[in-house]
Amino acid sequence: MVSTIEWRDSKVLMLDQSRLPLEVRYVECTDYQMVAEGIKKLWIRGAPAIGIAAAMGIALGAQDIKAGSYDDFIERLELIMQTMLDTRPTAVNIKWAVGRIKKLLSEKRDESIDNIKKILIDEAKKILEEDIEINKAIGKWGAEFIKDGDTILTHCNAGSLATGGYGTATAPMLIAKEQGKRIQVIADETRPVLQGARLTAWELMQAGIPVTLITDNTAGALMKKGMIDLAIVGTDRTTRNGDVANKIGTYTVAVLCKEHNIPFYVAAPLSSIDFSMSSGDLIPIEERPPEEVTTIWGHRIAPDGVCVINMAFDVTPARYVTAFFTEKGAFRPKDIKKIMREDVDIESIRIR
Numbered sequence: 001m002v003s004t005i006e007w008r009d010s011k012v013l014m015l016d017q018s019r020l021p022l023e024v025r026y027v028e029c030t031d032y033q034m035v036a037e038g039i040k041k042l043w044i045r046g047a048p049a050i051g052i053a054a055a056m057g058i059a060l061g062a063q064d065i066k067a068g069s070y071d072d073f074i075e076r077l078e079l080i081m082q083t084m085l086d087t088r089p090t091a092v093n094i095k096w097a098v099g100r101i102k103k104l105l106s107e108k109r110d111e112s113i114d115n116i117k118k119i120l121i122d123e124a125k126k127i128l129e130e131d132i133e134i135n136k137a138i139g140k141w142g143a144e145f146i147k148d149g150d151t152i153l154t155h156c157n158a159g160s161l162a163t164g165g166y167g168t169a170t171a172p173m174l175i176a177k178e179q180g181k182r183i184q185v186i187a188d189e190t191r192p193v194l195q196g197a198r199l200t201a202w203e204l205m206q207a208g209i210p211v212t213l214i215t216d217n218t219a220g221a222l223m224k225k226g227m228i229d230l231a232i233v234g235t236d237r238t239t240r241n242g243d244v245a246n247k248i249g250t251y252t253v254a255v256l257c258k259e260h261n262i263p264f265y266v267a268a269p270l271s272s273i274d275f276s277m278s279s280g281d282l283i284p285i286e287e288r289p290p291e292e293v294t295t296i297w298g299h300r301i302a303p304d305g306v307c308v309i310n311m312a313f314d315v316t317p318a319r320y321v322t323a324f325f326t327e328k329g330a331f332r333p334k335d336i337k338k339i340m341r342e343d344v345d346i347e348s349i350r351i352r
């Protein structure tokens with residue numbers, strides 16, 4: 001499996017996912033503006049992955065700051081942080097990464113500027129390394145809900161390429177396979193930019209997991225035929241009441257699952273849960289360029305000048321979610337708000 005992103009020779013190396021699966025090409029980001037461009041243009045995408053990219057972009061930008069004092073340094077660094085926050089509004093992971101870095105910096109007021117610059121690099125690398133371990137934990141908990149012989153529907157790409165590695169929605173699939181369970185995956189192509197067709201199918205084939213690609217509007221018919229046993233998707237931002245912002249079309253899958261009594265699971269690292277937000281109605285939904293809908297890789301497929309709605313995400317209400325797979329375990333939507341509380345016995349709300 002290729003790496004999504006890494007810090008190499010004082011630069012940020014990111015796989016250009018917009019060209020996959022036809023071309024494996026890396027972009028060497030030499031400044032934070034290039035990292036921000038990569039997030040906006042979906043060279044790197046996926047909630048955890050863009051959180052990692054933001055942390056690396058902030059560390060990269062920090063190296064060029066010439067500041068006479070800690071306060072001066074922080075003031076200049078905050079402009080870089082805002083650039084990262086302004087790239088894509090829906091995934092909470094960039095806000096999460098910025099918050100983590102700000103907390104770290106608040107504890108380093110007595111460090112030299114040069115040391116702080118090194119600390120930022122180390123923290124960005126740490127966020128990447130931790131992400132992979134978090135995903136493996138999600139996989140362990142989620143695999144308990146997968147039986148031998150199951151067919152799993154997934155939407156968009158919440159795989160290794162959407163993270164630092166291993167994926168969130170794909171992690172339970174990978175672990176289930178390692179456990180010897182004979183599973184197969186049905187992957188929605190996921191219009192408009194086809195993360196399912198281009199990325200999920202590519203990843204799962206490399207992982208040796210049988211995968212069948214379908215158009216998004218095929219999922220309901222397969223459910224009606226009894227061909228889907230469960231669905232697992234990722235999340236860009238889950239609010240504390242259990243509402244889920246995820247790739248456009250996820251809400252459709254969730255409603256269809258409810259109609260057909262098919263379990264609908266959301267793989268949600270804590271970095272993608274916004275405990276400060278009470279409801280999914282408050283999540284900003286990214287609108288992307290109309291060309292993503294009217295063209296495919298530069299080939300026009302719709303009349304010039306046609307009106308377009310291109311919402312990159314939708315929000316699935318908590319009532320459609322069977323359970324969340326997090327690194328702390330599997331939980332029902334009603335218990336999401338409790339998982340960070342120290343007065344709650346986590347075992348009492350975990351489901352198996």
Ligand SMILES: CSC[C@H]1O[C@H](OP(=O)(O)O)[C@H](O)[C@@H]1O
Pocket residue numbers: 045046047048155156157158159162163168169195233234235236246247248312
């Ligand atoms: C593991 S989060 C992946 C999440 O991000 C995707 O959106 P995008 O490709 O636009 O970044 C999609 O919502 C996935 O579920």
